[in-house]
Amino acid sequence: MHRIEETLERGICIGCGACSAVTDGAVRVSLGPTRMYVADLSAAAETEVRRASRVCPFSDESPNEDALGAPHPDGGMRADGKLGRHSRTFAGRVRDDAYLLGSSSGGLTSWLVNTLIERDVVDAAITVGYASGAEAGELFEYSVLERDEVTGNRKSQYYAATMADVLQDLPSSGRRFAIVGVPCFIRAARALCRERPEFARSLALFVALVCGHYKTQAFGESLAWQLGVPPDDLAQVDFRSKRLDRGANDYDFGARARHDGTWQQAPVRTLIGGNWGHSAFQPEACNFCDDVVGETADVSFGDAWLPQFVGDPRGTNVVVSRNRMIDALFDEGAARGEIEVLEATAEDVVASQAGGFRHRREGLAIRLRDDEEAGLSVPRKRVTAADAASATPKRVALIRQRRRMARLSHAAYARAVAARDLRLYLRAERAEIARYRRIDLTVRQRAVDVTKSVVKRLLTLLPGAFSLRSAR
Ligand SMILES: Cc1cc2nc3c(=O)[nH]c(=O)nc-3n(C[C@H](O)[C@H](O)[C@H](O)COP(=O)(O)OP(=O)(O)OC[C@H]3O[C@@H](n4cnc5c(N)ncnc54)[C@H](O)[C@@H]3O)c2cc1C
Incomplete structure (x- = not known):
């Protein structure tokens, strides 16, 4: 069986930090040499290690995506092998063009988080935003964002972070949060709520970002360095600066130098590592993931990489909802004219992530076969080495x-x-x-x-x- 021990031994830890939260810090999580967070079991007792393994998204001891399912299931949901159970799929965007410029895609992720707080569904959000102690060298971190902080912390941060610290105080906070994360982080947070129900009282809603693969902190640094801003002078990056004269997928990367505050930017496609197909700074964990959209979240947001939307530089989201209450919020937002809801079927959403599904299904089967043949321990996935036959x-x-x-x-x-x-x-x-x-x-x-x-x-x-x- 592939447990958290094998995950660590093989460098498959994604650094989510759920293991630390579930053991009240007995499992430590710190920044590793590849500039991503890694768990350390050395100070944890055997019972704590087992507990940690039950929430690790790459351990066979934790419930997988199918076992966890949607957080708030409803009898009428459609099952889908790639998107998970869902109540609705659509494409869309926020109608305010100025707001869209400050978002990665259609801006619906931050719009929903804001709406959930405004409607008092949750008190605040747990998400990745600008790091408070930028002097320590990290640009982004997981933190609690209050109502007035969500809009100022938008866009996709392709940057390794951990939930370890932010989750630690949740049970005693007495507050309700919407948590935003890539699929494996959401799976870990869901498993944490099962293992320690006191976390479930605080983690009220789960919002997933579709994920092609995660990136270590070195990704942004390497792009900035190519613009003439070396790592020790890097103050800020913008992974997705929209260019209104180009398509939605042809965005710039930008970086600010600390010493003089100057800003440099260039089309990301012109920078080495900027092509996602080249997998630069992809953690090993992503080679063992089969969840592209975040099947265990209440709602998932991605980019509508589809011919009918990609030409619009303002950006368009694909959305997979698994929560009727959230569906109602989208309907109300559309009726108020705040958001635009466009048709996108489940097949469209899958097509928009074709590369991601190839990587996580056929690609995963090939990697499993390679590793099994090499006698290496691999986590149990929903595809197997036999699926590589064709x-x-x-x-x-x-x-x-x-x-x-x-x-x-x-x-x-x-x-x-x-x-x-x-x-x-x-x-x-x-x-x-x-x-x-x-x-x-x-x-x-x-x-x-x-x-x-x-x-x-x-x-x-x-x-x-x-x-x-x-x-x-
Ligand atoms: C590592 C990574 C890989 C991705 N890969 C794909 C992909 O292959 N295909 C695809 O369609 N989409 C992918 N996305 C999602 C996409 O980049 C957009 O984030 C998504 O479409 C939401 O856009 P938006 O305009 O609605 O969000 P915005 O309105 O810009 O709001 C973004 C929200 O997400 C939060 N956030 C940003 N980065 C992180 C993070 N790392 N962890 C947790 N919360 C975060 C912000 O705090 C903010 O609340 C990826 C995102 C990440 C972080």
Whole structure:
């Protein structure tokens, strides 16, 4: 069985901190060498380690996404193997264009959090925003945000954080919170509420951000360094600066230097590591995740990466709701003219995250098979190594290359920081990107060849196909 011990041994810890909260701090969580949080079991007694394992999102001892299900289930919800049970899917955005500029996508995540507080459904939010002690070198952190603080802490922070500290005082707070997080963090928070019901009294609602993969803190640093702002001079970053003359997926990355306050920015696609397919600074944990949208949350928000929406630079969300009360808030918001609700079926939402599902289903099966064949412990997932059987050798090569690129990015960047020479990172990344492109090209060529041969075969099967072709 793969427990929290094996998760740590194999470097699969995501640093969520639920293990620390459930053991009242006996399991410590601190920033590790790859600039992400990691749990440490050394000071915890065996009973505490078992308890920690029951909330770890990468342990077989914790309830998985199917076992947890929606937090507030309702008999009428539709089941879906990729989105989880849900009451509703749609696309949409906040109607205020100025507000949209300050959000990553359609702004509905922060709009809902604000609405939940305004309507007294919760007292405050637990989410990732600007770090209060920026001097300590961390740019973002999990904290409690009050009603007037949510709007000032928007946008996606592709930056490793932990819930360990913020969860610690919850049971004694006597307050109700909406917690925002990527899928594995929400799963851990849900498991924590099961293990210690006093947390369930405070964690009233769960809001998930769709997640392609998580990023260590080095991701933002490496992008800023490429703009001429080295890590020790980095004061602020903007992972998603919208450009109204370009598509929603063609945003800028920006960084502020501490020494003179100057701001630099460039299209993220022009920066090494900015392409998500290259997996730069992806934690190893993400190689073992099968939940793209946050199936255990009341509601999930992502980007509508769909042809009908991607051309609108203001940004559009896809939304998967699993809570009728939240559905009613969306309806009221639309009736008041605050938000725009557009049609998006469950299939549309899945299509908007096609790359994420390939990574977490076919890709995961290939990685499980590789690790099992190498005799390594792997967490039990909802896909198995056997599901890799239909993957073509080229596809397998691409998946392996992505994993290799993630690993190399951590090591190459650490060398660059130690030598204070960014070129060490960039050189290593460029070589891997070139390798990735070569594999990707052959995969695409194979897809074209397969399509051509299917069309050819269909033509021979169609009645009259021969004469049609001869007539041309
Ligand atoms: C690591 C990561 C990977 C993602 N991958 C994908 C993807 O592959 N596909 C996709 O469609 N969407 C992905 N998203 C979600 C997407 O980037 C947007 O965050 C989402 O669409 C919400 O946009 P919005 O305009 O509604 O949010 P906004 O109105 O800008 O509000 C964002 C809210 O999220 C909170 N927040 C920001 N970062 C974090 C964080 N790291 N942890 C917890 N809370 C946070 C903020 O505090 C704020 O409340 C990812 C997000 C993250 C953090």
